[in-house]
Amino acid sequence: MSIYNQWFADVEYRRNIADKLQMEFSDAGIDMVTSFGGGSSFEGKEFDGKATSMDVLNRWRKVVDNPQYKKFFNREIFEYSERIFGHIPGTESLMN
Numbered sequence: 001m002s003i004y005n006q007w008f009a010d011v012e013y014r015r016n017i018a019d020k021l022q023m024e025f026s027d028a029g030i031d032m033v034t035s036f037g038g039g040s041s042f043e044g045k046e047f048d049g050k051a052t053s054m055d056v057l058n059r060w061r062k063v064v065d066n067p068q069y070k071k072f073f074n075r076e077i078f079e080y081s082e083r084i085f086g087h088i089p090g091t092e093s094l095m096n
Contacts, residue, residue: 005057005085060091070094 006013011027018025031051039045040054042062047054063069073094081091 003085005088008052008056057088060088060094064093 007017014027015025031049033039033043033045033048033051035045040047042059043054075095078091078095081088
């Protein structure tokens with residue numbers, strides 16, 4: 001299983017995935033934002049050339065007060081999230 005949060009934050013994780021796929025590892029495009037679909041759904045093409053500067057690991061905070069977003073969270077979903085991604089500081093606020 002590949003976890004985006006870990007892929008984003010850990011060059012060794014990306015290197016290991018490339019190895020498992022029998023591909024030569026390269027982070028050459030790590031800072032590019034694709035133009036497909038208009039770029040990032042949060043920032044568009046604003047961070048093209050510096051994509052690793054985007055605060056992608058905290059995007060959930062932008063919608064934390066949105067009732068439509070919060071309705072998807074319950075104890076079971078929260079427990080699955082913890083098992084898959086580990087503890088993500090602050091996400092417990094989604095349970096209130």
